[in-house]
Amino acid sequence: MLTGFGRHRDKVSTIAAISVAPVRRRVGLYWRTDPAHSIDAAAVVAFLGGLLRHLRGRVIVVWDGGSNHKGPLIRAFLSRYPRLHQGRLPAYAPDLNPVEFIWGHLKHGLMANFVPTDVHDLDRVINGHLERLGGQPAMIRSQSRGSKLPLLGKNLAT
Numbered sequence: 001m002l003t004g005f006g007r008h009r010d011k012v013s014t015i016a017a018i019s020v021a022p023v024r025r026r027v028g029l030y031w032r033t034d035p036a037h038s039i040d041a042a043a044v045v046a047f048l049g050g051l052l053r054h055l056r057g058r059v060i061v062v063w064d065g066g067s068n069h070k071g072p073l074i075r076a077f078l079s080r081y082p083r084l085h086q087g088r089l090p091a092y093a094p095d096l097n098p099v100e101f102i103w104g105h106l107k108h109g110l111m112a113n114f115v116p117t118d119v120h121d122l123d124r125v126i127n128g129h130l131e132r133l134g135g136q137p138a139m140i141r142s143q144s145r146g147s148k149l150p151l152l153g154k155n156l157a158t
Contacts (some may be wrong), residue, residue: 017051048081
């Protein structure tokens, strides 16, 4: 995040997913950033639509109970795509979400001492780091092993 004057704060909103292929156990990282808007339900629907274009077969999305993950827009989208299934994480359980470990690595590791010139510089650097990380399946596995989510933890550990 980038702090501005007074109480205004510029930020880059992000959404991401880690995919695990069921047979080959290949992992992938998918993300979207937005330096101008928060990730709302419409942005989640657009992100999921992109995921469905890249991933074949059944897709299971496991997410928290955030307001942008529910509501009429999300329900309508889920009903249009029967191969997309959802699971919910318990409230206040970031330790179960493997993507949280990616964010931690990005924020507290790769970008720990980075000072952007503006929000667009921040967005460019975030996307660059995620692009490089997306090309390193071993790093995605490593970061995701911290998750206490049994299904993903076991799949990613092998």
